[in-house]
Amino acid sequence: MSDWKRDRRRGAHSEERESRSVGLSRWSHCRKRGVDGNLRSSSKVDGREKDNDRHIEGSHRYPDGRHSSFTTPESTGPVTRCSQQADWGSQVEDDEMRRDVHRDMQRYRRRILGAEVTERERKTSSGSSESNDSKEGDNIETDEAVLLRRQKQINYGKNTLAYDRYIKEVPKHMRQAGIHPKTPNKFRKYSRRSWDQQIKLWKVKLHAWDPPSENGLNEVLDNIEEPDLGDVMDIELDFPSLADSQNASVSLRTHLLSVEDDDCLGTPVKVQRTESTVEADMA
Amino acid sequence: MENSSDDYRIQSFDLDTQVLLKTALKDPNSVNLEKVCSIIVDQSLKDQVFSKEAGRICYTIVQAEAKQNNGNVFRRNLLNRLQQEFKGREETRARSIQEWVCYVTFICNIFDYLKVNNMPMVALVHPVYDCLMRLANPDALMNEEEVDCLVLQLHRIGEQLEKVNSQRMDELFFLLRDGFLLQEGLTSMARLLLLEILEFRAGGWMLSSTAHKYYYSEIAD
Secondary structure, eight states: OHHHHHHHHHOTHHHHHHHHHTSOOTTGGGBSBOTTSOBOOSSOSHHHHHHHHHHHHHSOBOTTSOBSEEEOTTOSSEEESSSOOOSHHHHHHHHHHHHHHHHHHHHHHHHHHHHHHHHHHHHHHHTOOOOOOOOGGGGBOOOHHHHHHHHHHHHHHHSBHHHHHHHHHSOGGGOOTTTSOOOOOTTBOOOHHHHHHHHHHHHHHHGGGOOOOSSSHHHHHHTSOOOOOTTGGGSOOOOOSHHHHHHHHHHHHHHHHHHHHTTOOSSHHHHHHHHHHHHHHHO | OOOOGGGGTGGGSOHHHHHHHHHHHHOGGGSOHHHHHHHHHHHHHHOHHHHHHHHHHHHHHHHHHHHHHSOOHHHHHHHHHHHHHHHTHHHHHHHOHHHHHHHHHHHHHHHHHOEETTEEOHHHHHHHHHHHHHHTSHHHHTOHHHHHHHHHHHHHHHHHHHHHOHHHHHHHHHHHHHHHHHOTTOOHHHHHHHHHHHHHHHTTSSOOHHHHHHHHOSSOO
């Protein structure tokens, strides 16, 4: 248990630091791409270890052995130590992302405004007097910097084996609200904290579809003593502060494992409960 | 529907490599894309025929990879390799005019084929212009190889280039006019090529039928 807590406290960035120095972190088997941006194949584990070392050795190093580039949460591939991305590969990728975001925005606008028109028509024809102002059209996030940042965060979550397995297993029309993770909508106006929180929770939920690991990960987590969370889960969790949310995600995670151990399916009921408290808070 | 391998001009490779390339076109994830990229770039720098059409095979691999798993390993490797070669272009030119010409042909071919959402790749615009400007320098105009390369690229991608940056195109053509008028020691072929490209651009990136007759119908009379 103590090992576990230490890792969680280090936060998400520890994943990057670990894979930087060694090539394999506890979670790197879930990552679709290695530190050099190359795709990992999910089948080989041991073979992959060697491949990753070779990748790291092959990529450019400074004379003192430091890496010259890393793949960070915000980038879609390796980036240089300074934030200025001088390599053409990254420039083109960034440009492509910018264009994709703009194109997404056009589509989203059309979809929303189209929906609003039908909504209005329906209201007037049915004589409804509701002044229900859910005008999404007025509430679209348009700041390019914000949209790009959000898109990068989404890409990072989608660039996982878990996500690949998830979308293959659960087609969109079969998804149930609350149970199945849903990608946060980057076009809605949210505060920075609210958005970051949604991303965090979404990624935690996606972990339920992590591929089974061969390097003893499950053993380690099995060895953690599981408290009896039955009564605890009945208490409404108060999510807002980040400190609390980290503890909450710990309990969420160990709970997911106990669910697996009990041979229950996926992430249903218990996740749903935490999720509903979050949504009540976010509304 | 399928392009025959002839379209990709891979006959110049040995058989094993041809198999590798064909696999890359159909199933990119099953091969080492970094290696495939290396093979293609290396060959483009040696083989003038291949460098003229290598863009097409690159395009197909990029599309195939994107479709298969949304990846762009090949594209990233390709662009970064192009950048590497670009940085060392002056040395390359000093070492071998032919290799330099192959490089320019290749990067322009990539510019032509590899688009992002139907727009040219921004990262390549200035480098391509830099290469063409180099070809328009006095010392380069003395080599028919380089003049020939220059006008060929302008025929193929001049219009697109002008659209994304007309100012640099203007600058390039200042150099070409100067070269045509003032450069001593130009061969008559070189002067002919320059005159043709000047007319070509002036005509909106096409030749009038009379101009075409002048430059291209040798056989008629």
